[in-house]
Amino acid sequence: MNTPATSVADYVSRAVGPIILFGPPGAGKGTQAKQIVERYGIPHLSTGDLLRENVKLGTALGQKAKAVMDSGKLVSDDLVNEMVAERLARPDCARGFILDGFPRTVGQAEWLDGFLSARGSKLPLRVLRIAVDQDKLFKRLTGRRTCPACGAIYNIYTNPPRVPDSCDKDGTSLTFRKDDSEEAIGTRLKAYENETLPLADYYRQRGILTEVDGDAAADDVSRQLFHALEKGEL
């Protein structure tokens, strides 16, 4: 029988199991992943980091991936799956882990299911999705302005400077990155949606998807995520 954890020390000694975290760009996924990592003491696995690590260390997988990328192609699902498999076999993943940027396709999700059941995981996979209103997200992303002098960040919709387009601290004209243009953001959000919606459906059908309201304050989002994770067996 499980007794409720009473302190942070309890959480970090308990088995958490595999967690997948989804969220569109700008939804604060990085911040939330960090909160989960700190609370439960489990590793954060991002496929981007894994790829960079393998290439840097010159592993067999890294060399294969580098050859593919150098030829201007995308690294295949199979190759990414192999890197994930190798990473999940390391001892620090025994109590649980959080996957970020993986799976990216339904094919990878099916592979992960097979991998976890083959390894005899007793703890169920949990899938968390930070859902954000698209209009709000668009404003949050396209409204970003930064001060080239001191690095202060503003948002013309949610956190505007006192004088339009100039920094509160030093009066420098604010700039915005080309990546934050409406067109670039629109493309990124569309790509995320196309990629992730089939995965959300896949996990929803299996009854293991939890969606939390990402429009709430960051602390509230964390609380929702912890609650989702702890109402189960944790």
Ligand SMILES: [Zn+2]
């Ligand atoms: Zn400034």
